[in-house]
Amino acid sequence: MKHWFRLHGLAIARTLKALLRHPVSNGMNLLVIGIAAAFPLGLYMVISSVGGIAQKLPVEPQISVFLKTDAPAEAGQALLKQLQGNPDLQEVRFVPRDQALKDMQAAVGVEDLLGGLDSNPLPDAIVLKARLDAPALQLEALQRQLAGNPAVDSAQLDSAWAQRLQHLLNLGRNVLQATVVLLAAALVLLTGNAIRMQILTRHDEIEVAKLIGATDSFIRRPFFYFALSQGLLGGLIACGIVVGGIVWLNPAVADLAQAYGQQFSLRLPGPLEVGAVCAVTLLLCVLGAWLAVRKHLHKYH
Amino acid sequence: MIQFQQVTKRYAGGFEAVKNLSFEIQSGELLFLAGHSGAGKSTLLKLIAGIEKPTAGAVLVNNQNVARLSRASLPYVRRHFGLIFQDHKILFDRSVYENVKLPLDITGFNGMEAKRRVLAALDKVGLSGKEKLNPISLSGGEQQRLCIARAVVHRPAILLADEPTANLDRDNAHDILELFKSFHQVGVTLVISAHDETLMADYGRRILRLKNGQFTA
Ligand SMILES: Nc1ncnc2c1ncn2[C@@H]1O[C@H](COP(=O)(O)OP(=O)(O)O)[C@@H](O)[C@H]1O
Numbered sequence A: 001m002k003h004w005f006r007l008h009g010l011a012i013a014r015t016l017k018a019l020l021r022h023p024v025s026n027g028m029n030l031l032v033i034g035i036a037a038a039f040p041l042g043l044y045m046v047i048s049s050v051g052g053i054a055q056k057l058p059v060e061p062q063i064s065v066f067l068k069t070d071a072p073a074e075a076g077q078a079l080l081k082q083l084q085g086n087p088d089l090q091e092v093r094f095v096p097r098d099q100a101l102k103d104m105q106a107a108v109g110v111e112d113l114l115g116g117l118d119s120n121p122l123p124d125a126i127v128l129k130a131r132l133d134a135p136a137l138q139l140e141a142l143q144r145q146l147a148g149n150p151a152v153d154s155a156q157l158d159s160a161w162a163q164r165l166q167h168l169l170n171l172g173r174n175v176l177q178a179t180v181v182l183l184a185a186a187l188v189l190l191t192g193n194a195i196r197m198q199i200l201t202r203h204d205e206i207e208v209a210k211l212i213g214a215t216d217s218f219i220r221r222p223f224f225y226f227a228l229s230q231g232l233l234g235g236l237i238a239c240g241i242v243v244g245g246i247v248w249l250n251p252a253v254a255d256l257a258q259a260y261g262q263q264f265s266l267r268l269p270g271p272l273e274v275g276a277v278c279a280v281t282l283l284l285c286v287l288g289a290w291l292a293v294r295k296h297l298h299k300y301h
Numbered sequence B: 001m002i003q004f005q006q007v008t009k010r011y012a013g014g015f016e017a018v019k020n021l022s023f024e025i026q027s028g029e030l031l032f033l034a035g036h037s038g039a040g041k042s043t044l045l046k047l048i049a050g051i052e053k054p055t056a057g058a059v060l061v062n063n064q065n066v067a068r069l070s071r072a073s074l075p076y077v078r079r080h081f082g083l084i085f086q087d088h089k090i091l092f093d094r095s096v097y098e099n100v101k102l103p104l105d106i107t108g109f110n111g112m113e114a115k116r117r118v119l120a121a122l123d124k125v126g127l128s129g130k131e132k133l134n135p136i137s138l139s140g141g142e143q144q145r146l147c148i149a150r151a152v153v154h155r156p157a158i159l160l161a162d163e164p165t166a167n168l169d170r171d172n173a174h175d176i177l178e179l180f181k182s183f184h185q186v187g188v189t190l191v192i193s194a195h196d197e198t199l200m201a202d203y204g205r206r207i208l209r210l211k212n213g214q215f216t217a
């Protein structure tokens, strides 16, 4: 066991020496790994930040249909019947004008809201809640159709922008997945190539060591430590880039949100996310090392 | 200690460098391997160390068939040997000290005792005080001594030296052979190859003469 630790200690020392022997090229490599990993992490932070407020917005599209005040009651009831049969809708609620007035009084907190008015000016309304999976186009068509109904004064498709935000988030998630896959492949190739170069430049050393009785694991070990250090440091650099970027962007983001009457800022990665990023970059770099070592070291025998 | 049983080595391409050789090397023996360039000396030494595998026949080291060893156990057998390569295989990206320490590194031997051993090996070959130099600044004879120090630092039982006196003047060559003699005196088994037989004559030991991969009288 002591022997095992000693061998690994030696390998770590050799790895550090090798890193410091080419500080520029290894530093560049680290930076490239960091930048590559910063893309998906940054995108993830944006998506999870936006997703946070998006969840507070009404997500199910809702259509409010206001009937004409002079429309006959039967026309309203007929429309209600017709809508209740629509499979895209999960809830169809009739809100009589008296109820609407009461709701409004409760919301505003004024008992005698009408004051001098001699009658309730509010129309009867039908509130429709669409199913979550209802196609947006169909809902827009329904909204147009309702607006054209002679008994209807106006029909408003609410939370359309929340819906769009939701679509945008979904798109963002898809882009994130694609980015993760592409950059994962990039990291594997990057480390694999760096290690291939090292194997080439250390050809003499590997050959002699092998000839005088070095084991395969002795030869491989420094390359894996190299990959481990690259993965870990690359992950930390990625987190640094993202934190720096978010801190720099946040004032502008907050201003933009303010313009929409929202309080919003981008979230910084937490310890769990930093750990996850480092673990992933580490694993990918080690995978790259494993592939390169498998391909390029077996000729030494 | 080392046994060749009808060993033939045919390289890829079909050339037979060693043809049906049988002989034995006793423990503690000092054996010379003579022959012109291309006679098969290096091939024979590589067969002993398991660097090349015989095409036919068997090479036994301590009654172990070297060719049958698994990839995992071969390194441990290699460590019984001290190897001095014809092309030196010195690493010029590190100091003399680091070069000599390499055999200890690969066995995980470290610390003060390792340092003491490296310095003792360098002292033995007459390179004391040069440990911090880059080997590129050493003379031909000194580079050869560096190779010897590296080959003995882990105290192997068998020393295989491939043309250690090539390219050296007569005095230097004699010094090197004296060095080997001192190893022989403490019980190390030595196999030394050379294309110049006149040097060996002074030592009056057993000489195997190779020609086209076969022994000659
Ligand atoms: N790896 C190899 N592939 C093909 N032929 C080789 C190889 N190594 C040596 N030979 C050939 O085998 C013969 C013996 O080589 P070698 O053992 O190096 O002789 P020596 O060491 O006595 O000069 C030479 O003709 C050489 O060209």
Ligand SMILES: [Mg+2]
Binding pocket: B038, B041, B042, B043, B086, B162, B163
């Ligand atoms: Mg030779």
